[in-house]
Amino acid sequence: MSQPFVVVGGDAAGLSAASKCKREDPEREVIVYEKSEWISYAHCGMPYYVKGEVDSLGDLLSLSPREVDERGIDLHRNHEVLSVDPEEQHVRVHGPDGEFEQSYGDLLIATGARALVAPIEGTDLADVFTMHHMHSTAQLRAFLTPPDEADESAFETDYVDVDVTEYLDREPPTTAAIVGGGYVGVEMAEAFRSRGLETHLYQRSDRPVPPFGDAVGQRVSETLEEAGVECHFGTAVNSLEGNGRVDRVETDDGSQAVDLVLVGIGIRPNTQLVEDTGIEFGDSGAIRIDEYGRTTVESVYAAGDCAEKTHTVTGDPAWVPLGLTANRAGRAIGQTVAGDPEPVGEIAGTAVLKAFELECGRTGITDFDAAREAGFDPVAETITAGSRSGYYPGNAETTVTLVADRETGQLLGGTIAGEDRAAIRINTLATALESDMTVSEVERLDLAYAPPFSPVWDPLLVAAKVLRGTLSDWRSN
Structure with a gap:
């Protein structure tokens, strides 16, 4: 029997690959290691959960551990892969019972991306949030909920206990600051305004959503201002200040008192795991792959927000981290590993955004x-x-x-x-x-x-x- 197909990362790309490989080759052992408690959740739905349009945190979950198990996949949550040894073809894993080595025949790196907070000082203060993890998303929703309107079912999931008691017991904030005018910043401005918060949005450049160009940026600016968002374009945030909890935002233009801050200034690929393995990286910092998702190291693949793809217009490598890209690449790699090679496909960077009604x-x-x-x-x-x-x-x-x-x-x-x-x-x-x-x-x-x-x-x-x-x-x- 062939060595296992090992997947590092239990979200979109990882579980798509694991599921497809197991479906195409039922006899192949497929093992997935996920360092957190969460698997297969909808990052893009988080702002709408905070807003209240999505009722329950559990609604953002696509697959449960039980469903993964029913597919014949050996899933290990709370297991962090510490290192990869391509020569010996094994990974070193840290789990609740200590460290161990796991051999592989094929390996997929699907470690995703992380929220960027540097170089802003004060992001470690309480009530400073990012929208890149389910726990912080639940805490933010709880913080915005008046104590007499708290509904515990909004924070329930089938397989993770989410404790938001501290936030549910507090009075909701009245003023919020958003650092970053990209996808997350614009979507969260809508969420905050819908809950009646005075909302300040800070963007270093002169317009929001820069990848969408000047014409779209102008219309988004007008929409935000019409909705009552205080827009501070061309304004860099120097620091977040407070005594334990954030209470103000500092810029060259002055100080703004706030009750919470959301930082949404971008993400970076999680590639630290394979930095010393001989795997090559592109100019973006993401992992370089070929048309089948293979890295420059034999039997090692990469997919999702940690990997580049080929741009359909330029033919050059590009890093555009999006949900469909991750799912599609993972599925293709799963089929390739199962013995029927399938290209991961090219990308055009197609994306959509909702700014209130725009x-x-x-x-x-x-x-x-x-x-x-x-x-x-x-x-x-x-x-x-x-x-x-x-x-x-x-x-x-x-x-x-x-x-x-x-x-x-x-x-x-x-x-x-x-x-x-x-x-x-x-x-x-x-x-x-x-x-x-x-x-x-x-x-x-x-x-x-x-x-x-x-x-x-x-x-x-x-x-x-x-x-x-x-x-x-x-x-x-």
């Missing part, structure tokens, strides 16, 4: 510097068009930016923002990127039309038409 989407390469670095000569156009026929109720302004290569007309990327089914439209552009379409080809797409759903010329088609005209004018000159 829906935002992005895909591909939209930053001009990144496009030029990849060898393109970028040109862009931004348009605003209706989401439905103008006479039909619900029509809303939709802003679309498309970016193309000036010489070839190849579509490089795009962004979108609007309040009426804008985000889902980004999938059309993602598909166009996967198909290496030009702007002219996008303009000729036969998209559906009916007044309740779209105008005759969908906003994406309008943007393609305008950008094609710009390209034609350049060529004629």
Whole structure:
């Protein structure tokens, strides 16, 4: 019998790989080590749990240990893999009963990413939260809940005891600060405002959600301000201050009194485990892999937020940590390990974001510097068009930016923002990127039309038409 398939990390990529391998090769021993109590939980759902739109913490869990066991997977929670020895093909593990070695035939590194808090001082104070762990998410929800409205079922799960008594017994905060205007910051601004908190959002750059570009960033800024969020753009937080508990935020512009702080300034890949193994890393700091998820060390794979992927537009390695990417890569690696090689697939960096009622989407390469670095000569156009026929109720302004290569007309990327089914439209552009379409080809797409759903010329088609005209004018000159 072959040596076990060992997986380090029990979340999206890890359990997808373990499940697929066991399904395809039932006789193969599959072992998963997870250093925390939690497995297979929905990071992206956390802001909506804090807001109260998701009733229970348990609703964020996809698989329970019992369900994993029923799949024939040998799962070990509270077991941290301390080191990897590629020459001897074993890992050293620390568990409740001490340390031991586990041999492997194939190994998957699926250690995910960690929330970034440095270089801000004071992040170790009480009532400073991140949104990268279930315990802190539960504590934040409890802190925002008035004692007379506490419902213990909101904090129950099938397999982890979550103690939030300390927070449920306290009076809720009235003022919150968010450090970082990315995905988490914008989503949590909505959560805090929905609970009536005075909310301050600090962003080092001049606009929020930088990967979405200027047009989307402008609309998000307007939406936040209309919702009562005090936005401090172009403002870096120097430190968080307080005597044991945070009570103020310090910036060059002054001091702001607060009752809690949420830090959402980004994440970094968890790769410390394999730093001395000979495994190569990309410029992003994530693990370099080939089209099948294999690292540069034999029999060792990597997937999820700790690994790079190939970008479908540039053909170069890229690090874009997203849920679908992790699940899809893990599943492919599980199939490969079981004996039927399956590529992990390329990525376009497709992402969507909800800012109160504003829906935002992005895909591909939209930053001009990144496009030029990849060898393109970028040109862009931004348009605003209706989401439905103008006479039909619900029509809303939709802003679309498309970016193309000036010489070839190849579509490089795009962004979108609007309040009426804008985000889902980004999938059309993602598909166009996967198909290496030009702007002219996008303009000729036969998209559906009916007044309740779209105008005759969908906003994406309008943007393609305008950008094609710009390209034609350049060529004629």
